[in-house]
Amino acid sequence: MISNEMNASWPSQIAAVIRLELMKSFFARRGLWIYILAFGPALLYLIHAIDVTRDHEHRQAMVAAHPVSTGALHLVRQGMTQKEVEELLGEPYLKNDFTRSGRRRRGQEFSIYQYTDGDSDFTFYIIDGEVADIREQDRCNLAKDSAIFATVFQFFYLRLAVFFGCVGIFTNLFRGEMLDKSLHFYLLAPMRRELLLAGKYLAGLSAAVVIFTLGTALQIAALSWHFEPGQVTAYMHGRGWHDIIAYLAVTALACAGYGSIFLAAGLLFRNPILPATVVMLWESINIFLPATLKKISVIYYLQALCPVVAAPEADTPALLKLLISSADFPPAWLAIAGLLIVMAAVLSLAAMRARRLEINYGTE
Amino acid sequence: MTDDRVLFDNVSRFYGEVLGVNRVTLSIPPGITSLVGPNGSGKTTLMNLMSGLVRPTRGQIRVLGIPPDDPQRLCRTLGYSTQFDAFPRGLTGYQSVAYFLRLFGFDQAKCDRLATAAIERLRMGEAANRKVAGYSKGMRQRIKLAMAIAHDPRVLVLDEPLNGLDPLVRSETIALFREYAADGRHVIVSSHVLHEVDQISDQVILLSNGYVVAEGQIQGVRGEIQDHPMQVLIRSSRPSMLASKMFEQDHVVEARLVEDGTAVLIKTRDANRFYRALNHLALDGIDIEGVAPVDDNVNSVYEYLIGGEGSR
Numbered sequence: 001m002i003s004n005e006m007n008a009s010w011p012s013q014i015a016a017v018i019r020l021e022l023m024k025s026f027f028a029r030r031g032l033w034i035y036i037l038a039f040g041p042a043l044l045y046l047i048h049a050i051d052v053t054r055d056h057e058h059r060q061a062m063v064a065a066h067p068v069s070t071g072a073l074h075l076v077r078q079g080m081t082q083k084e085v086e087e088l089l090g091e092p093y094l095k096n097d098f099t100r101s102g103r104r105r106r107g108q109e110f111s112i113y114q115y116t117d118g119d120s121d122f123t124f125y126i127i128d129g130e131v132a133d134i135r136e137q138d139r140c141n142l143a144k145d146s147a148i149f150a151t152v153f154q155f156f157y158l159r160l161a162v163f164f165g166c167v168g169i170f171t172n173l174f175r176g177e178m179l180d181k182s183l184h185f186y187l188l189a190p191m192r193r194e195l196l197l198a199g200k201y202l203a204g205l206s207a208a209v210v211i212f213t214l215g216t217a218l219q220i221a222a223l224s225w226h227f228e229p230g231q232v233t234a235y236m237h238g239r240g241w242h243d244i245i246a247y248l249a250v251t252a253l254a255c256a257g258y259g260s261i262f263l264a265a266g267l268l269f270r271n272p273i274l275p276a277t278v279v280m281l282w283e284s285i286n287i288f289l290p291a292t293l294k295k296i297s298v299i300y301y302l303q304a305l306c307p308v309v310a311a312p313e314a315d316t317p318a319l320l321k322l323l324i325s326s327a328d329f330p331p332a333w334l335a336i337a338g339l340l341i342v343m344a345a346v347l348s349l350a351a352m353r354a355r356r357l358e359i360n361y362g363t364e
Numbered sequence: 365m366t367d368d369r370v371l372f373d374n375v376s377r378f379y380g381e382v383l384g385v386n387r388v389t390l391s392i393p394p395g396i397t398s399l400v401g402p403n404g405s406g407k408t409t410l411m412n413l414m415s416g417l418v419r420p421t422r423g424q425i426r427v428l429g430i431p432p433d434d435p436q437r438l439c440r441t442l443g444y445s446t447q448f449d450a451f452p453r454g455l456t457g458y459q460s461v462a463y464f465l466r467l468f469g470f471d472q473a474k475c476d477r478l479a480t481a482a483i484e485r486l487r488m489g490e491a492a493n494r495k496v497a498g499y500s501k502g503m504r505q506r507i508k509l510a511m512a513i514a515h516d517p518r519v520l521v522l523d524e525p526l527n528g529l530d531p532l533v534r535s536e537t538i539a540l541f542r543e544y545a546a547d548g549r550h551v552i553v554s555s556h557v558l559h560e561v562d563q564i565s566d567q568v569i570l571l572s573n574g575y576v577v578a579e580g581q582i583q584g585v586r587g588e589i590q591d592h593p594m595q596v597l598i599r600s601s602r603p604s605m606l607a608s609k610m611f612e613q614d615h616v617v618e619a620r621l622v623e624d625g626t627a628v629l630i631k632t633r634d635a636n637r638f639y640r641a642l643n644h645l646a647l648d649g650i651d652i653e654g655v656a657p658v659d660d661n662v663n664s665v666y667e668y669l670i671g672g673e674g675s676r
Contacts, residue, residue, distance in 0.1 A: 009469020016466035024453050182450040185460075187417055189467035190439035359417040360379070361448065 013191045017199025018206065021173070026207055034168045037161040038211045041152065042218035049226040052140050056226070059139070062093040063118040070117040076124060080131045082111065085124060089115055092124075142235050145223055146243070150308035153216070153247060158254050158302055159283065162212050166258035167276045169208050171266035173200040174357075181361045193354040201263050201347065208255035216251045220244055239307070246307035253305065253339055257298035260343040264350035267357065291328075301339040304329035367429035369393055370414055370519065370550060375423030377409055383574040384409035388423070390569065390576065392552065396545045398561040399554040401571035407554035408447055410571070411521050414552070415444040427519055428550075440468070443512035447523040449504050451496045457507045458483060458492040464511050482514035483507075485540065487533065501528035502654060509537065519550040526560055530652055531643050538564050557657040559594050559635035593617055593631045596638065599653040603628045606650055613641050 025031060068089050076085055094114035099107060111126040125133040138144070177183035186196050224232050232240075258279075265275040283299045294300045330338065370392040377384035385406040399407040412418040413425055416432035416439075430437045451460050462479040470478070483492045486506040496504060505528050512520060520541075526534050541551045541564055555561050561568055570578040600606045607619040607628045615634035622629045632638040646652045 012469045012471070013467055016463065016469075019466070020452060020463050024455075028453070177452075180450050180453070181448045182452055184417060184444075184446055184448060185452055185464065186467065187435070188415065188439055188444050188446075189464065190436050191467055191469075192436060356419070358419060359412060 010191070010195055013189075013195055014199040014202065017186070017191075017196060018203040021200055021203030022207060025169075025172075031168065034165045034211065037165050038215035039218065041157060041161065042215055042222050045219050045222035046225070049222055053226045056139060059116045059118050059121070062116050066091060066093040066115065068115050068117060070119075073115055073117055073120075073122045076122070076131060076134060078131050078134065082126050082129045082131075085113065085126070085131060140226070142224070142227060142231055146308055149219070149223055150306065153219075154303060154306055157216070157219075158250070159280075159299060161215070162208075162251065162254045163258055163280065163283070164276075165212060166208055166255060166262050167272065170201075170204045170259045170262035171272035171276070173204050173263055173266055174354075175266040175270075175272060178361065184359050187357070187359060193357060194351045197263070197347070197351050197354045201259065204263065205256055205259050208259055209252045212255055213248045213251045216247050217244075220247065243307040246305065250302055250305045253336070254298065254302050257302070257339050257343055260346040260350070261298070264346050264353070267350050267353045295338055296342065298339065298342065301330070301335040301342075304335035305332055369426075370428070370552065371424075371426045372410075372413075373424045373426075375413060375420045375425055377413060377418060378421045384418075385413070385571075385574045388576050390579065392550065392569075393567075394545065394548050394550050395566035396541055396551045396553065396564050398565040398568050399552065399571060400556065400561050400568055402556055404573075405571040406574040407556075407571055408523055409574070411444065411446075411523055411552070411554060414519075415439075415442055415521055417444075417446075440515065441517055442519040442521060443515065443517035444521040445505075445508040445512040445523060445525055449501070449508075451504070451507070454495065454497075456493050456495055457488055457499065457503070457510075460496055460507055461510050461514050465514055468515060478514045478516075479510075482510040485513065486510045487536065500654070502530060502533065505529055506533065506537075509540075513540075513544075517549075520544055520552065522551070522553045524554055524556075526555070526557075528654060528656060530655055531639055531646065534655070535639075557594070559657070563635075593633050594635050594638070594657065596630050596632070597622070597627050597656045598630060598642070599627045599655075601651045601653065606645065606652075609645055609650070610641065613637070 072088055075088060080088075092113040092115050094112075096112045098110040100110055109128050113124040113126060115122045115124075119139045121137040123135040123137070124131050125135075174183065177186075187193075189196075224235070227235075261279055262272065262276065265272045265279075269275050283297055286294055286297045286299055289297075329335070370390070372388045372390040375388045376386045383406075388406075388410065399410055401407050409418065413420055414427055414432060416435055419433065425432050427438060428441055430441060432438055452463070455463065458479060461482055462475045465475040465478050466472075483489055486509050488503065488506050488510060491499065491503055496507060499507065505525065509522070509525060512522065522541075525541075526537060529537060541553065544551050545566065553560075553564065567581055568579065569576055598606060603621055603625060607621060607630075610616050610628065610630050611619040613632075615637045616630055616632050618629070618631035620629055621627070630638065642652065642655070
């Protein structure tokens with residue numbers, strides 16, 4: 001009879017742990033830095049979007065005052081005279097004339113002409129009456145922003161924001177209560193320690209997934225906010241939804257993977273900063289590891305699941321290029337399976353530790 | 365036969381090199397049993413061992429036949445009011461008890477019913493919806509007791525349960541212990557205040573430096589207590605008045621203001637008469653904010669008893 005009652009009650013026991021944990025810590029002031037990590041990038045993207053929008057409005061105003069066609073702008077070549085440029089394009093919207101004063105180029109006449117077709121900025125550097133250099137600055141486009149987002153997502157958001165957010169959320173689930181001397185509240189309840197571990201993990205996971213997937217969604221929203229509705233619709237009808245869902249799923253899996261590791265770290269170590277540092281180093285050198293060791297990490301599987309490969313730009317330093325370069329990533333199904341296996345192994349270890357867990361506040 | 369007892373069979377517990385308890389063999393019957401000993405004697409370790417919060421380095425423990433490493437069964441049978449004053453952050457007194465009961469897997473209605481009953485039993489109804497963080501020590505003590513009794517356990521383990529309680533609540537709480545004991549349950553209480561032990565216990569287990577040095581009926585201890593004055597610290601908004609009133613009592617051998625004049629330290633030779641007098645003063649309108657035994661002299665009684673046993 002009692003045995004049946006005990007067996008039947010485990011889902012409600014897990015639910016009780018989740019509810020209590022969420023109530024205690026979801027809006028706790030001590031977790032403010034986690035919200036900053038999660039939502040900071042979205043704020044930066046929003047500032048970028050506002051800047052791009054203002055820049056676009058400025059260009060539109062300039063092109064209205066100084067109309068010029070894109071075709072004509074592309075006709076300008078190095079060596080053309082200042083007069084030819086003015087005849088072809090008319091007055092630039094911004095013009096700066098200098099006379100150089102340096103020892104080698106003393107007296108050299110130097111002019112910068114800026115034109116815009118409303119989308120791109122063209123800057124012509126004219127020295128002694130001839131075009132010496134041409135620079136074209138594109139307005140942001142979805143393809144370019146998508147590549148930038150992919151890089152920021154993989155190398156900042158996953159490796160730093162989600163990583164440290166999970167350190168903060170999951171290591172405190174047990175260690176924080178040891179330090180608060182309140183863990184006995186749970187240990188005096190008639191529940192298996194594995195259930196307590198499961199409840200705490202699911203509570204941490206719920207919090208982390210809500211916070212960080214919301215952070216990812218807000219970043220995407222902020223990033224696409226300044227584009228024309230038509231461009232966004234076309235992107236969404238293309239691979240937009242697929243990419244967004246993939247990014248959200250990767251964020252959630254990152255929380256699950258790192259969460260399992262840091263939950264175990266909070267149980268196994270008195271000072272979780274040490275294991276967090278070791279894990280961070282391990283994840284950072286993942287690209288240099290032999291194939292077998294690569295698989296004992298979280299980032300290896302997460303990168304395989306990212307929808308856009310973070311491609312290095314031409315002027316990226318060689319070491320960073322090496323980090324960014326896509327290794328032989330496994331297919332998606334294998335990446336998910338691999339990640340689940342890593343999580344299961346780590347959580348099993350944590351469950352064994354939880355079963356032997358003792359209250360020893362005096363030594364904390 | 366032994367399934368109605370709390371059994372320790374040659375139990376030792378070490379914290380690294382430090383001894384918690386050593387070679388403890390006990391068979392605790394139903395009734396009120398006091399674990400008595402100075403600070404660091406192993407009382408809390410013994411309680412943590414029987415509640416499964418720590419595990420023995422060697423030996424075996426059974427609580428009514430249940431091993432402490434089976435929390436599913438043990439914690440339905442045993443309620444433990446620990447010495448730790450911390451509660452999960454942000455909870456009210458009521459939520460602390462109700463959420464604790466939710467961990468048992470009870471439905472919401474049952475949790476509400478049991479939590480309300482336990483809180484009312486400890487006369488915490490009025491303050492139940494306030495945050496525990498704002499509670500006095502006595503109120504937190506009562507909420508801990510409410511959590512320990514809420515699921516109606518057969519074994520109550522209480523670590524210094526009377527600490528911080530005012531005289532009226534103290535006597536009500538002792539009555540609660542007696543009621544539990546009369547019902548054939550175990551009430552295992554730790555204390556370093558011999559007067560309390562004398563007042564409430566059916567039997568005593570005397571601990572010193574991690575060893576059980578004596579166990580048995582209380583009468584043997586009582587005679588020793590009466591020869592030794594008890595010290596009590598009383599906090600009051602009118603400490604001078606309290607001190608002068610107390611000093612009029614013939615059993616009070618000393619009354620002096622301490623802690624910057626916010627409290628009175630009383631030394632008495634008759635604890636029963638002291639508490640009766642304190643109740644009268646409270647009824648006469650002298651505000652009593654807290655009562656805490658600070659019986660330094662108790663150590664000399666232990667020394668006497670322990671020395672008398674000749675076991676160490």
